[in-house]
Amino acid sequence: xxxxxxxxxxxxxxxxxxxxxxxxxxxxxxxxxxxxxxxxxxxxxxxxxxxxxxxxxxxxxxxxxxxxxxxxxxxxxxxxxxxxxxxxxxxxxxxxxxxxxxxxxxxxxxxxxxxxxxxxxxxxxxxxxxxxxxxxxxxxxxxxxxxxxxxxxxxxxxxxxxxxxxxxxxxxxxxxxxxxxxxxxxxxxxxxxxxxxxxxxxxxxxxxxxxxxxxxxxxxxxxxxxxxxxxxxxxxxxxxxxxxxxxxxxxxxxxxxxxxxxxxxxxxxxxxxxxxxxxxxxxxxxxxxxxxxxxxxxxxxxxxxxxxxxxxxxxxxxxxxxxxx
Amino acid sequence: xxxxxxxxxxxxxxxxxxxxxxxxxxxxxxxxxxxxxxxxxxxxxxxxxxxxxxxxxxxxxxxxxxxxxxxxxxxxxxxxxxxxxxxxxxxxxxxxxxxxxxxxxxxxxxxxxxxxxxxxxxxxxxxxxxxxxxxxxxxxxxxxxxxxxxxxxxxxxxxxxxxxxxxxxxxxxxxxxxxxxxxxxxxxxxxxxxxxxxxxxxxxxxxxxxxxxxxxxxxxxxxxxxxxxxxxxxxxxxxxxxxxxxxxxxxxxxxxxxxxxxxxxxxxxxxxxxxxxx
Numbered sequence: 001x002x003x004x005x006x007x008x009x010x011x012x013x014x015x016x017x018x019x020x021x022x023x024x025x026x027x028x029x030x031x032x033x034x035x036x037x038x039x040x041x042x043x044x045x046x047x048x049x050x051x052x053x054x055x056x057x058x059x060x061x062x063x064x065x066x067x068x069x070x071x072x073x074x075x076x077x078x079x080x081x082x083x084x085x086x087x088x089x090x091x092x093x094x095x096x097x098x099x100x101x102x103x104x105x106x107x108x109x110x111x112x113x114x115x116x117x118x119x120x121x122x123x124x125x126x127x128x129x130x131x132x133x134x135x136x137x138x139x140x141x142x143x144x145x146x147x148x149x150x151x152x153x154x155x156x157x158x159x160x161x162x163x164x165x166x167x168x169x170x171x172x173x174x175x176x177x178x179x180x181x182x183x184x185x186x187x188x189x190x191x192x193x194x195x196x197x198x199x200x201x202x203x204x205x206x207x208x209x210x211x212x213x214x215x216x217x218x219x220x221x222x223x224x225x226x227x228x229x230x231x232x233x234x235x236x237x238x239x240x241x242x243x244x245x246x247x248x249x250x251x252x253x254x255x256x257x258x259x260x261x262x263x264x265x266x267x268x269x270x271x272x273x274x275x276x277x278x279x280x281x282x283x284x285x286x287x288x289x290x291x292x293x294x295x296x297x298x299x300x301x302x303x304x305x306x307x308x309x310x311x312x313x314x315x316x317x318x319x320x321x322x323x324x325x
Numbered sequence: 326x327x328x329x330x331x332x333x334x335x336x337x338x339x340x341x342x343x344x345x346x347x348x349x350x351x352x353x354x355x356x357x358x359x360x361x362x363x364x365x366x367x368x369x370x371x372x373x374x375x376x377x378x379x380x381x382x383x384x385x386x387x388x389x390x391x392x393x394x395x396x397x398x399x400x401x402x403x404x405x406x407x408x409x410x411x412x413x414x415x416x417x418x419x420x421x422x423x424x425x426x427x428x429x430x431x432x433x434x435x436x437x438x439x440x441x442x443x444x445x446x447x448x449x450x451x452x453x454x455x456x457x458x459x460x461x462x463x464x465x466x467x468x469x470x471x472x473x474x475x476x477x478x479x480x481x482x483x484x485x486x487x488x489x490x491x492x493x494x495x496x497x498x499x500x501x502x503x504x505x506x507x508x509x510x511x512x513x514x515x516x517x518x519x520x521x522x523x524x525x526x527x528x529x530x531x532x533x534x535x536x537x538x539x540x541x542x543x544x545x546x547x548x549x550x551x552x553x554x555x556x557x558x559x560x561x562x563x564x565x566x567x568x569x570x571x572x573x574x575x576x577x578x579x580x581x582x583x584x585x586x587x588x589x590x591x592x593x594x595x596x597x598x599x600x601x602x603x
Contacts, residue, residue: 040421048415048417048477048481049433051473052436054455055452055475062455121341136589141349141350141585144586148557149556152556153356153574154352156567156571162567280444287449292454296448296451303443314435
């Protein structure tokens with residue numbers, strides 16, 4: 001039988017670092033301790049910070065300088081300083097202004113239905129039922145798929161000749177002849193927005209459900225005692241309570257939808273004739289054409305917009321943190 | 326609060342949830358059905374909502390006519406290696422952010438959060454040039470490096486949340502017993518957090534598996550292509566072969582769906598923490 005003595009000894013013996021030393025010895029120890037602590041922090045953070053700096057931030061900052069140069073993949077050795085010429089080209093480009101309109105339509109047109117349907121689903125999901133966990137896992141499936149592939153799935157469903165959307169609409173008698181969804185600019189924009197709404201509802205449903213579940217029951221009980229109806233309780237109790245969280249979710253979604261060229265890329269590639277480009281898909285197309293200078297200039301415009309929304313988002317986070325204190 | 330629900334309310338709720346479930350699953354159902362139809366049935370009216378003949382020709386064609394096997398292996402290697410490295414690196418960084426107060430802490434968190442709002446594709450050109458300088462263009466290792474950088478911020482934020490759910494007392498006890506900090510992290514904390522770490526790994530794997538714009542830009546030769554890059558190649562021609570495309574889509578979606586199904590609970594936790602906690 002092994003003797004338990006060593007264990008007891010270890011527990012009773014105070015580690016050297018915990019013995020209060022005296023005078024200069026104490027200062028030396030404290031300094032040693034804080035030096036080792038700083039070293040640990042630096043060593044543990046170094047790989048993460050190094051990768052993000054080199055492969056995310058460095059290209060981003062060199063892109064900022066590239067926006068003011070004539071920087072083309074076909075003439076990479078000869079990068080002359082061109083001032084604001086890249087920006088002038090963009091602002092004079094008719095398609096750019098078209099993409100701005102499309103971007104607003106894309107963000108607002110996707111966000112509002114996503115929010116409304118997501119909110120409704122969250123309310124319906126609040127009540128427990130037997131397969132709620134399974135249900136949530138099932139409606140979560142679009143998230144395992146890339147936006148690009150979602151675009152491809154919808155490209156096939158909205159196919160003008162053999163698409164299932166036309167088939168279903170004709171069967172139900174809503175249309176008489178097949179519509180060329182993705183070949184007609186007036187139809188292609190609504191089609192990509194429908195796909196995006198479908199993709200984004202789950203995010204809202206799950207996030208809003210989490211927020212709803214954070215509302216304490218006592219609030220409803222108090223409201224019920226006062227004889228409040230459900231609709232009034234929702235409007236006067238629930239929504240005010242989760243207001244900041246809702247703001248955060250919406251801001252985050254605005255940023256993500258704005259940054260979501262993947263779906264369009266898979267579904268229309270910006271076509272027909274560039275009519276479904278949003279700013280980010282347009283930027284990627286210009287990059288692929290090899291005009292890095294112009295793409296970078298467009299990138300700066302995108303960055304500015306993103307920074308505005310990002311600072312709103314960060315402010316809202318801070319406001320909520322303070323509200324919780 | 327659970328109140329009594331009227332009969333009409335109950336019917337509305339079940340109908341609405343059912344309708345949304347059907348709408349969510351239909352696109353997936355449709356691509357699977359298409360993948361198993363012989364080409365002649367794909368392009369024929371009336372559309373068949375259940376194939377009259379099942380055929381594997383689309384799947385077989387992917388491997389005989391296109392190098393789909395190579396693309397799958399490339400994607401599998403790149404996503405596994407990247408996700409494994411990211412998970413280890415962000416375990417370290419997530420731990421530090423969860424447990425230590427230090428001067429640069431706020432700046433590091435902010436720098437990571439900002440990358441979540443600025444997409445990786447914003448600097449495709451400069452990134453391409455950086456990779457030329459490093460000699461990593463058309464190199465799978467180069468793409469792994471870029472993916473590591475792409476995944477670190479979210480993975481760190483997610484794991485930090487899981488660390489904060491574990492009391493400090495656990496590793497303090499281990500360290501008083503003479504365990505080093507890194508020993509305490511890997512021997513005491515990691516076993517407790519396994520489900521969360523697996524979820525983080527899966528999330529990272531799926532992000533890398535699905536990524537398109539960086540791989541399209543950085544990988545040029547057919548032998549190095551990943552699955553999304555190959556799918557993109559299927560599109561650029563004017564005539565898409567929807568049989569092959571559907572089969573390829575099914576093969577791309579299925580692995581990630583299975584992985585997500587296992588980890589969805591933890592991924593939701595991580596997302597709500599990451600998105601809403603800040």
